Amino acid sequence: MSKYMIKLTRRPKPPELTDEVVNELTQEYKLSKSSVWNRPFIKDALMLMSHSKCAYCEVKLDHRGSNMEVEHYHPKSLYENEVVEWSNLLPSCKRCNASKGSHDTKAAPIVNPFIDDPRDHLELKQFRYNHITGIGKTTKEELNLNDVDIQRDRFLISLTASQTLEKLSNLLEQYLSGNKNSTRTRNNIVRGIEILLHEAGPESEYSAIVSTTLLSHELWTPMEEELKAQGLWSQMMEDRKNLALSTAYI
Ligand SMILES: [Zn+2]
Structure with missing residues (x-):
């Protein structure tokens, strides 16, 4: 269930995610298409940056990981080289992740709460999001924020x-x-x-x-x-x- 979005601050990448590990995992993904990002050190570091909430909708994410997903801001299907690129990973709920799907964020960006203040792109009126910018409009639509x-x-x-x-x-x-x-x-x-x-x-x-x-x-x-x-x-x-x-x- 999506609520509102708030600005977040990215922390340094986890020490385990060295350049070597990034290369290995990226190669592994290209060969097997397996979920190479599902590592506790990645998930824990992401959860820490968002107070264990979905970066898009602020729903609390379960520490056991049942509703927490590692979201790729730039979709993994289109940008394989960024599959474990730290700046491309966000903690997300299943709903937001599924709603966004493989939307091409390089062709049509959406709000990245680790970079943008969502309030520069969206405003709230009567419990609905109105967009202020084109990025806000795409965000609202891709994340289905007004259902x-x-x-x-x-x-x-x-x-x-x-x-x-x-x-x-x-x-x-x-x-x-x-x-x-x-x-x-x-x-x-x-x-x-x-x-x-x-x-x-x-x-x-x-x-x-x-x-x-x-x-x-x-x-x-x-x-x-x-x-x-x-x-x-x-x-x-x-x-x-x-x-x-x-x-x-x-
Ligand atoms: Zn969400």
Whole structure:
């Protein structure tokens, strides 16, 4: 199930993937067409770069590997020499990988989240992606980012985040009015906001939906300002909010 896409940072290739190993595996692929990229050191290094999420849709990938696939940005069927080229490999879910298939990314590029910021090419309107650029259009189509099931999932995730924020905002109001002016209430508010901000961070599943929902919600800024006025806004919250801003489509 595809959700939103966020910018990722590629790390250096795993030390096991020496030039010699790349050559051997590439030759082996050319001869046998076997899945030479299915090595734990490749898969583990890819998972580490995306917080164990699909690079295209942010779905959590199973560490056992059942729904994790090594995706070739430039398709292996057309570009055999890049079959274990580190810069060509991405962690992906089965759905995105299958949807993209052998689309020729050299003829018609799609967003590569390790190179491009997806927000330069796509925007979100009512749980649908609109393209801003030609690359965005191809990405949307090749990864089938607007199918109905996906839109429903986005809606539900967004709804949960807004409802939590609304509850916390209400609780803060009661705390300030003196109705529930206890340390326990205060701690629940602080803890609740910390959890929401964690869910909006790049290591969480569907972070882009949660961060977009939170930071564009009409209650967010008043909530943040009130927490600051009450001395309840910590440096950790500030850091987490900045991380959330790095994934939000706002
Ligand atoms: Zn995916």
